[in-house]
Amino acid sequence: MIVVPNYFDTTSKELTAIAPSVDVLHTQLRVGSDFGFTLDEIVGTGPEVSDCAAALAEAGAEVVIQLGTPFSTAHGWEGGNVLRAQIEERIGVPFEMMGISVPSAANALGVTRAALASTYYSPEWVHRYSTFLREAGIETVHEESFVDQGLFPTHDASWAASFQGFEPDQLVATIRETAANAPGIDGIVVPGLPCRFLDRVEALEQEIGLPVVSYYAIWWKCLTRLGLRSQEGNGALLAHL
Numbered sequence: 001m002i003v004v005p006n007y008f009d010t011t012s013k014e015l016t017a018i019a020p021s022v023d024v025l026h027t028q029l030r031v032g033s034d035f036g037f038t039l040d041e042i043v044g045t046g047p048e049v050s051d052c053a054a055a056l057a058e059a060g061a062e063v064v065i066q067l068g069t070p071f072s073t074a075h076g077w078e079g080g081n082v083l084r085a086q087i088e089e090r091i092g093v094p095f096e097m098m099g100i101s102v103p104s105a106a107n108a109l110g111v112t113r114a115a116l117a118s119t120y121y122s123p124e125w126v127h128r129y130s131t132f133l134r135e136a137g138i139e140t141v142h143e144e145s146f147v148d149q150g151l152f153p154t155h156d157a158s159w160a161a162s163f164q165g166f167e168p169d170q171l172v173a174t175i176r177e178t179a180a181n182a183p184g185i186d187g188i189v190v191p192g193l194p195c196r197f198l199d200r201v202e203a204l205e206q207e208i209g210l211p212v213v214s215y216y217a218i219w220w221k222c223l224t225r226l227g228l229r230s231q232e233g234n235g236a237l238l239a240h241l
Helices: 013-018 039-043 046-058 076-091 098-108 123-135 155-162 168-180 198-208 217-226 235-239
Strands: 064-066 095-097 113-119 139-145 187-189
Touching (some): 013 217, 039 123, 046 076, 076 098, 095 217, 098 123, 098 187, 113 123, 139 168, 168 198, 198 235
Parallel strands (some): 113 139
């Protein structure tokens, strides 16, 4: 597992909770102290992601996964998939990226018209992400952020808070509100990694009557590659294994 630097939760505890037989090696992306998480800076980390993946494969990993949505989405759907394929060819074992896994999971669940619970994403990031989804065959027909819902005064404030993570109750509430304001959709997409909330997904999906697809699509990809199943009770996507 390649994890994001300076982020609130870079552990594998959620993955190993739903698939206890999985053992995880971690490495963190090495970036300079002045790394500001701009989209241009993130695009420039492609070689570093590749080197980290190679190191994990050399250490014996059967599958390598990369956490952090924009490290693939910032390249666009086609560019992100090219990067993923190039790294997989280099390391000789399956390689999956979180950002690419989300629309892949939405496609697997039949989601074509989605509302975006964009949480801490800025308008620039929402535009880039909506374009990415459209390139993957998913139309974003509605979008609401924490700022839109009055939870933070500015996008800068919600972005700063994202490095500490949000409470699952807060995320469930924002998804519920987004769904209520978006009739005619067939799924909710939550970009990024706002918090660990997989244990809340099944009840939320039953309540709103829609699949919710987010960062845990990478667990789905990982387990698919390993030929493993998730424990029950983790929502529509993990039941799709």
